[in-house]
Amino acid sequence: MKQSKLFGKTRKEVSKDEKSINAELLTKAGYIEKHMAGVYNYLPLGLRVFRKVENVIREEMDAIDGQEMLMTALQPKELWQKTGRWDEMADIMYQFKDGHGSEVGLATTHEEVVTEIARQQINSYKDLPMFVYQIQDKFRNEKRAKSGLLRGREFSMKDLYSFHTNQEDLDKFYMVCHDAYLKIYKRLGLEAFSVEASGGSMSKEFSHEFMVITEAGEDITILCKKCAWAQNKEIAQVKNGEKCPKCGEKVIEEKTVEAGNIFRLGTKYSSALGLQYTDKEGKKNDVLMGSYGIGLGRVMGTVVEASHDKDGIVWTAATSPYHIHLLNLAKTDKTSKRADEIYQKLTDLGWDVLYDERDISFGKKFKDADLLGICWQLIVSDKNEDLELVARADHKKEMASLDNVDKKLKEFYK
Amino acid sequence: MKQSKLFGKTRKEVSKDEKSINAELLTKAGYIEKHMAGVYNYLPLGLRVFRKVENVIREEMDAIDGQEMLMTALQPKELWQKTGRWDEMADIMYQFKDGHGSEVGLATTHEEVVTEIARQQINSYKDLPMFVYQIQDKFRNEKRAKSGLLRGREFSMKDLYSFHTNQEDLDKFYMVCHDAYLKIYKRLGLEAFSVEASGGSMSKEFSHEFMVITEAGEDITILCKKCAWAQNKEIAQVKNGEKCPKCGEKVIEEKTVEAGNIFRLGTKYSSALGLQYTDKEGKKNDVLMGSYGIGLGRVMGTVVEASHDKDGIVWTAATSPYHIHLLNLAKTDKTSKRADEIYQKLTDLGWDVLYDERDISFGKKFKDADLLGICWQLIVSDKNEDLELVARADHKKEMASLDNVDKKLKEFYK
Numbered sequence: 017m018k019q020s021k022l023f024g025k026t027r028k029e030v031s032k033d034e035k036s037i038n039a040e041l042l043t044k045a046g047y048i049e050k051h052m053a054g055v056y057n058y059l060p061l062g063l064r065v066f067r068k069v070e071n072v073i074r075e076e077m078d079a080i081d082g083q084e085m086l087m088t089a090l091q092p093k094e095l096w097q098k099t100g101r102w103d104e105m106a107d108i109m110y111q112f113k114d115g116h117g118s119e120v121g122l123a124t125t126h127e128e129v130v131t132e133i134a135r136q137q138i139n140s141y142k143d144l145p146m147f148v149y150q151i152q153d154k155f156r157n158e159k160r161a162k163s164g165l166l167r168g169r170e171f172s173m174k175d176l177y178s179f180h181t182n183q184e185d186l187d188k189f190y191m192v193c194h195d196a197y198l199k200i201y202k203r204l205g206l207e208a209f210s211v212e213a214s215g216g217s218m219s220k221e222f223s224h225e226f227m228v229i230t231e232a233g234e235d236i237t238i239l240c241k242k243c244a245w246a247q248n249k250e251i252a253q254v255k256n257g258e259k260c261p262k263c264g265e266k267v268i269e270e271k272t273v274e275a276g277n278i279f280r281l282g283t284k285y286s287s288a289l290g291l292q293y294t295d296k297e298g299k300k301n302d303v304l305m306g307s308y309g310i311g312l313g314r315v316m317g318t319v320v321e322a323s324h325d326k327d328g329i330v331w332t333a334a335t336s337p338y339h340i341h342l343l344n345l346a347k348t349d350k351t352s353k354r355a356d357e358i359y360q361k362l363t364d365l366g367w368d369v370l371y372d373e374r375d376i377s378f379g380k381k382f383k384d385a386d387l388l389g390i391c392w393q394l395i396v397s398d399k400n401e402d403l404e405l406v407a408r409a410d411h412k413k414e415m416a417s418l419d420n421v422d423k424k425l426k427e428f429y430k
Numbered sequence: 431m432k433q434s435k436l437f438g439k440t441r442k443e444v445s446k447d448e449k450s451i452n453a454e455l456l457t458k459a460g461y462i463e464k465h466m467a468g469v470y471n472y473l474p475l476g477l478r479v480f481r482k483v484e485n486v487i488r489e490e491m492d493a494i495d496g497q498e499m500l501m502t503a504l505q506p507k508e509l510w511q512k513t514g515r516w517d518e519m520a521d522i523m524y525q526f527k528d529g530h531g532s533e534v535g536l537a538t539t540h541e542e543v544v545t546e547i548a549r550q551q552i553n554s555y556k557d558l559p560m561f562v563y564q565i566q567d568k569f570r571n572e573k574r575a576k577s578g579l580l581r582g583r584e585f586s587m588k589d590l591y592s593f594h595t596n597q598e599d600l601d602k603f604y605m606v607c608h609d610a611y612l613k614i615y616k617r618l619g620l621e622a623f624s625v626e627a628s629g630g631s632m633s634k635e636f637s638h639e640f641m642v643i644t645e646a647g648e649d650i651t652i653l654c655k656k657c658a659w660a661q662n663k664e665i666a667q668v669k670n671g672e673k674c675p676k677c678g679e680k681v682i683e684e685k686t687v688e689a690g691n692i693f694r695l696g697t698k699y700s701s702a703l704g705l706q707y708t709d710k711e712g713k714k715n716d717v718l719m720g721s722y723g724i725g726l727g728r729v730m731g732t733v734v735e736a737s738h739d740k741d742g743i744v745w746t747a748a749t750s751p752y753h754i755h756l757l758n759l760a761k762t763d764k765t766s767k768r769a770d771e772i773y774q775k776l777t778d779l780g781w782d783v784l785y786d787e788r789d790i791s792f793g794k795k796f797k798d799a800d801l802l803g804i805c806w807q808l809i810v811s812d813k814n815e816d817l818e819l820v821a822r823a824d825h826k827k828e829m830a831s832l833d834n835v836d837k838k839l840k841e842f843y844k
Contacts, residue, residue: 114571
């Protein structure tokens with residue numbers, strides 16, 4: 017992609033009410049554009065990162081036998097009344113009247129919907145276990161949406177729902193999904209750990225949140241570094257500096273960002289909505305369920321919160337919107353032509369290249385490349401026949417032939 | 431995919447208020463599930479077809495240099511007031527209050543949004559032309575949503591917006607996109623033709639609609655079969671049986687389904703929202719725009735309307751959710767094992783196979799296969815060592831080895 021053609025310019029200033037690092041950097045770099053508080057448009061660069069996050073999540077959900085489907089945002093009041101959540105969630109659920117005067121809402125989550133659909137699909141113990149998921153846009157009427165992509169009023173989420181005949185099977189899958197989540201964060205380059213938390217409006221049982229340590233977190237976690245015991249501060253009995261209930265070591269407090277959560281729902285939704293299966297003896301029983309969510313924008317924002325410096329974003333290998341940021345620093349036509357050829361060769365080798373061939377100062381090109389945060393900057397200049405390869409993370413430089421760049425990057429992005 | 435594990439069962443009956451063929455067949459076959467009038471959940475099979483339509487559209491939009499982005503559904507009233515469409519569209523736009531008491535709406539289309547964003551991205555004639563698109567969920571407060579996927583209250587749409595310095599450039603791209611649309615329909619197996627129509631609420635200029643001839647259409651087109659002149663009945667001066675204004679041949683009337691439309695917007699949105707570019711002489715001018723839409727669910731529904739028979743859906747090569755529907759009609763364990771092996775071999779060869787290994791009658795398997803409409807049915811039975819390959823469209827049968835099936839299908843799906 018030639019940068020002069022890119023729909024997504026960098027800018028120096030952002031609105032002062034962008035308090036979060038992720039929104040500030042992503043906006044300055046031309047990844048996103050604020051539409052309203054907590055509502056962001058994704059420009060082409062931003063969508064590229066978003067799709068990378070989406071694909072990693074999709075692959076891991078497919079790997080644990082999740083079947084992808086797509087549910088709707090618009091909701092009838094009647095369905096949500098059956099579980100009591102029409103009123104319970106009235107504060108954060110957009111609710112209004114349609115053209116017929118019927119009350120409708122926008123889904124904040126899909127337990128009610130998937131349970132209703134499952135009634136057509138699940139009848140017998142032979143139909144279980146079953147795992148379905150979607151990647152879909154949700155809405156929340158947040159009164160304080162000050163955290164950029166971390167807390168949106170409109171946001172894309174992967175939500176998986178599992179259906180089981182018994183608690184043992186639910187517990188087993190709950191851990192399978194728990195481990196799949198850790199795999200997702202690892203692949204995306206995030207250091208995440210799981211933390212026990214309350215079930216909130218979803219469930220009475222303990223749930224797990226997945227936490228990433230960042231400078232400006234939203235949550236506080238009580239954590240034991242020795243045995244990896246961790247609880248959300250909200251439910252933890254032990255306080256900062258006290259002994260870990262598991263190993264006796266001193267626990268510490270961290271500010272953390274929650275980047276996913278999983279819930280054992282039990283029969284809360286199946287009993288309210290009449291989702292039953294017939295067992296081997298012909299007896300009808302309520303289906304047990306689990307619910308497993310990750311916000312895609314939230315994960316993308318978390319990567320920025322966890323990985324940036326004073327100059328801009330530092331994408332991880334799996335989230336970098338392009339593999340290479342090629343900077344044309346030619347002063348002569350001959351060198352500029354060489355840069356064009358290198359762009360073509362890299363593209364032919366299968367690399368995704370953002371090519372800065374803009375007619376602007378070299379200083380501005382360096383500044384923009386650091387702000388954008390693509391993992392590798394590759395410089396073509398009159399000074400050298402070889403290329404200068406710069407790692408965005410630590411600005412380490414080395415001279416390399418095109419062949420060596422290709423080899424080195426294959427290793428990095430493998 | 432083993433059919434016994436599929437989240438998406440066939441059913442005999444659908445609700446009587448499903449009047450449209452597409453909704454009836456897609457629901458019976460387990461592709462979609464109605465949630466409210468005009469609001470459908472996509473089950474895994476339905477999402478597979480949806481993604482195929484999406485990918486064809488995306489490829490053709492990328493091929494004409496469209497840059498993909500993603501805009502939001504939630505809209506502030508203030509923006510839409512600037513073009514007068516907050517009031518003009520009040521009938522079909524969901525409008526309500528958020529948690530702060532501010533009036534917000536759900537986007538029915540994105541001219542206002544993209545023009546607002548483009549103000550940050552387009553300054554000079556050097557930034558033009560520019561083409562951006564998205565594949566995104568839109569909402570319309572339709573009072574009569576009786577056409578299944580053809581007219582939804584929540585629906586996914588590909589909308590591309592183009593920006594130009596002059597009318598000639600806009601006209602040129604308008605025809606490029608026109609031709610890309612015809613390519614999309616052709617690839618999807620739909621016979622579509624373009625028809626002149628009014629610009630509606632989008633523009634005062636003539637627009638083009640893309641029409642597919644089906645049994646139960648929503649529109650009437652005045653069409654000349656000889657020279658391919660066509661106009662929407664609404665604007666056509668000539669009536670059924672009169673002479674074509676272009677070639678003199680008699681024109682005919684057809685019931686048609688609209689499966690896409692393109693508009694020259696001129697400066698309607700840029701002048702209202704202040705989107706200007708600086709020309710070579712340093713003078714500021716309003717940017718000219720175009721807008722180009724295709725509804726994904728509408729296209730999927732149109733395929734069903736145009737291609738079905740009394741037994742069910744007949745997918746086209748590009749829309750078939752799986753390449754092969756493998757039917758295990760074994761009466762012995764030995765043959766059943768052979769069917770399992772063929773499933774594995776086909777999968778290893780790279781084919782997407784839906785494998786009906788359910789413990790149900792053979793008659794029910796045949797009936798379901800016809801209802802589902804996958805292009806090729808492949809039968810394993812005790813009778814033959816070879817496989818029986820059946821074309822869904824005409825039920826022509828032939829015996830074939832696995833090698834020959836592979837060869838034949840490579841030709842069909844190429």
